[in-house]
Amino acid sequence: MEWDWDFVRQIMPTLLEGVKITILATILGSVLAAVVGLVIALLRRSPNRLVSRPVAFIAEFIRGTPLLVQLYFIFYILPDFGILLPPLLAGVIGLGLHYGTYTAEVYRAGIDNVPRGQWEAAKACNLDARQTWMHIILPQAIPPMIPALANYFIAMFKETPLLSAITVLELMNQAKSVANTYYRYIEPMTLVGVFFLVISLFSVVLLRWLERRYGRVGE
Amino acid sequence: MIDWSGYVGLMLQGVLVTIELTLMGSALALVMAFVAGLGRLSRFFAVRALATAYIEFFRGTSIFVQLFWAYFVLPLLGVELTPLQAGVLALGLNVGAYGAEVVRGAVQSIGKEQYEACVALNLGRWQSMRHVILPQAFLLMLPTFGNNAIELLKATSIVSLISLADLTFQAQVVRAQTGNTLVPFTTILIGYFALAMLISWGVRSLERRLSRGIDGVRA
Numbered sequence: 001m002e003w004d005w006d007f008v009r010q011i012m013p014t015l016l017e018g019v020k021i022t023i024l025a026t027i028l029g030s031v032l033a034a035v036v037g038l039v040i041a042l043l044r045r046s047p048n049r050l051v052s053r054p055v056a057f058i059a060e061f062i063r064g065t066p067l068l069v070q071l072y073f074i075f076y077i078l079p080d081f082g083i084l085l086p087p088l089l090a091g092v093i094g095l096g097l098h099y100g101t102y103t104a105e106v107y108r109a110g111i112d113n114v115p116r117g118q119w120e121a122a123k124a125c126n127l128d129a130r131q132t133w134m135h136i137i138l139p140q141a142i143p144p145m146i147p148a149l150a151n152y153f154i155a156m157f158k159e160t161p162l163l164s165a166i167t168v169l170e171l172m173n174q175a176k177s178v179a180n181t182y183y184r185y186i187e188p189m190t191l192v193g194v195f196f197l198v199i200s201l202f203s204v205v206l207l208r209w210l211e212r213r214y215g216r217v218g219e
Numbered sequence: 220m221i222d223w224s225g226y227v228g229l230m231l232q233g234v235l236v237t238i239e240l241t242l243m244g245s246a247l248a249l250v251m252a253f254v255a256g257l258g259r260l261s262r263f264f265a266v267r268a269l270a271t272a273y274i275e276f277f278r279g280t281s282i283f284v285q286l287f288w289a290y291f292v293l294p295l296l297g298v299e300l301t302p303l304q305a306g307v308l309a310l311g312l313n314v315g316a317y318g319a320e321v322v323r324g325a326v327q328s329i330g331k332e333q334y335e336a337c338v339a340l341n342l343g344r345w346q347s348m349r350h351v352i353l354p355q356a357f358l359l360m361l362p363t364f365g366n367n368a369i370e371l372l373k374a375t376s377i378v379s380l381i382s383l384a385d386l387t388f389q390a391q392v393v394r395a396q397t398g399n400t401l402v403p404f405t406t407i408l409i410g411y412f413a414l415a416m417l418i419s420w421g422v423r424s425l426e427r428r429l430s431r432g433i434d435g436v437r438a
Contacts, residue, residue: 064369064415065408066376069387073408076400161283165380172283185291193284200279 008187011178015191018174022160023199025091025170029160030153032096037103041111042133044104059101067098068162075166091163099156103149110145111137147211154203158196171195223402226393230403233389234410240306240375240385241414245368247311248318252364255315256322257348270319277316282374285309290381302383306375314371321363325356358429365422369415376411386410 043055062070071094078085085093114137122132164173175188251273258270277285286309293300300308329352337347379388390403397403 061408061412064373064412066373066387066411068376068379069390069404069408069411072387072390073404076394077404080401158281159283161281162377172281172287176287179291186295189284189288189292193280193288196280196284197276201275204279 004184004187007182007184008191011182011188011191014174014178015171015188015195018169018171019195019199021088021168021170022157022172025088025095025160025163025168026153026157028092029095029099029156032092033099033103033152033156034149036096036100037107040100040104041107044108045111059104062098063101067094067159068165070094070098071162071166087163087166087168090166091160091168095156095159095163098159099152102152102155106145106148106152107141109148110141113144114141143214146214147207150203150207150210154200154207157203158200161192221397221399226397226403229389229393230386230406230410233384233386233407234414236303236383236385237372237375237411237414240303240310240378240383241368241372243307244310244314244371244375247307248314248367248371249364251312251315252318252322255319256326259319259323260326274316274319277313278320282309282313283377283380285313286377286381302378302381305381306378306383310371310374310378313374314367317370318360318364318367321360321367322356325359326352328359329356358426361422361426361429365419368418368422372414372418373411 040055040059044052044059046052046055071091074085074094075087075090078090118136118140119132122136127136160170161172163170164176167173169177171192175192179185179188255270255273258266259274261267261270286305289300289305289309290302293305333351333355334347337351342351375385376387379385379391382388384392386407390407393403394400
C-alpha cells in the first residue's frame with residue numbers, strides 16, 4: 001500500500017474539524033478537572049470524617065477504574081435515570097472527573113507545602129477560614145503546582161480519542177469514518193498520530209516554560 | 220427478571236483476558252523500560268538518540284492511536300497481528316516509555332559516592348550497574364512502577380475497541396444481550412477497582428520485602 005498525498009489533501013479539512021473538537025474537549029475538560037480537583041482536595045481536608053472519608057474513597061475509586069468504562073457509564077447509564085447528555089458534554093464530564101482525582105493530589109501536595117507559619121500568621125491576624133484560604137494559602141500554593149497541573153492536562157489531551165467510543169466526532173472518530181469510507185487506513189491513522197505528536201511536542205515546550213516561570217526548580 | 224447466571228462465566232472470561240493483557244503488557248513494559256531507560260544513559264550518542272526518540276514518540280502520541288496503528292496500519296505494511304498481540308505490543312511499548320523515564324530518574328538519583336566506590340573497587344561498568352546501582356535504584360522505581368501497572372490495567376479497557384474480548388468488551392456483550400446497562404457496567408467498575416487494589420497491594424509488599432537490609436536508601 002502506497003502513501004497517497006492527494007488523499008491526504010482531500011481528508012485534511014475533515015481531520016482539522018476533528019482537531020478543533022479534540023482541543024475544545026481538552027480545554028473544557030481541563031477547566032473542569034482544575035475545579036473538581038480543588039473541591040476534592042478541600043473536602044478531603046475537612047475535619048468532619050463523614051465528609052473526608054467518603055470523598056477519599058470515591059476519588060480512589062475513580063482513579064482505579066478505566067476512563068473508557070466511566071465514559072460508558074456517563075453516556076449509557078445516566079439516561080436510565082432521566083439524565084440525557086449530549087456526547088461532547090458527557091465526554092467533558094468524564095475527562096474532568098477522572099483527571100480531577102489526579103489534580104486533587106497535586107493540590108494536596110501544593111497545600112501541604114505551604115509552611116505552617118502561614119496558617120499560624122493567618123490565625124494571629126484573626127482571618128476566618130474563607131479569608132485564610134482565599135488570601136493566604138491558595139495564592140501561595142497554586143503557582144508551584146502549575147507545571148504539574150499542565151502535565152496532567154497534556155495527559156488528558158492524549159486520552160481524548162476515547163471520546164470517539166461515545167460517538168463524539170473528535171479527531172480519532174473523524175479519521176475512523178474517513179478510513180471506513182475510503183477503505184484506506186494508513187493515511188488517516190498516521191495523520192492522527194502526527195497531529196497528536198505535534199501538539200504534544202508544542203505542549204511540552206509550553207510546559208518547560210511554565211516550569212521555569214513557576215516551578216522554582218532548585219530554589 | 221433477567222437470569223444473570225449465564226453471564227457470570229462470560230464476565231470471568233473477560234477478567235482472564237484483562238489479567239493476561241496486564242501481565243504480558245507489564246512484562247514487555249518492564250523490559251522496554253530498562254532497555255530504553257539505560258539506553259538514555261549510554262555512552263554512545265546513537266543509542267541515546269534512539270532511546271530518546273522511542274520515549275518521546277510513545278509518550279507524545281495517544282495510546283489509543285498507537286493501538287489502532289498497530290492493528291489497522293501494520294497489516295498494510297505486511298505485519299499481521301492478532302488483536303491480543305497488537306494490544307500487548309501497544310500497551311507494553313507505551314507504558315515502557317513512561318517506565319524508561321522512571322528508570323533513568325532512579326539511576327541518576329543514586330549518589331555519586333556509590334559510583335566512586337565502584338571505581339575504587341575496580342568494578343566494570345556492567346558489574347557496578349548490576350551489583351551496586353540497580354539494586355538500590357530498583358527500590359526507588361517500585362512505587363512508580365506500581366502506578367504505571369495500574370495505568371496499564373486501566374488502559375487495557377481500550378483493546379475492547381479492536382474487538383478483543385476483555386472485561387469491557389464482555390460488558391458490552393451482556394449489555395447488548397440483556398438490554399440492561401447498569402448491572403454489567405457497575406460490575407466491571409468494581410472488577411477493575413479490585414484488580415487495581417490487588418496491584419497496589421502486591422507492589423507494597425514487594426517493596427517491603429526488597430527494602431529489608433537497605434535502610435536509609437530513601438531519604
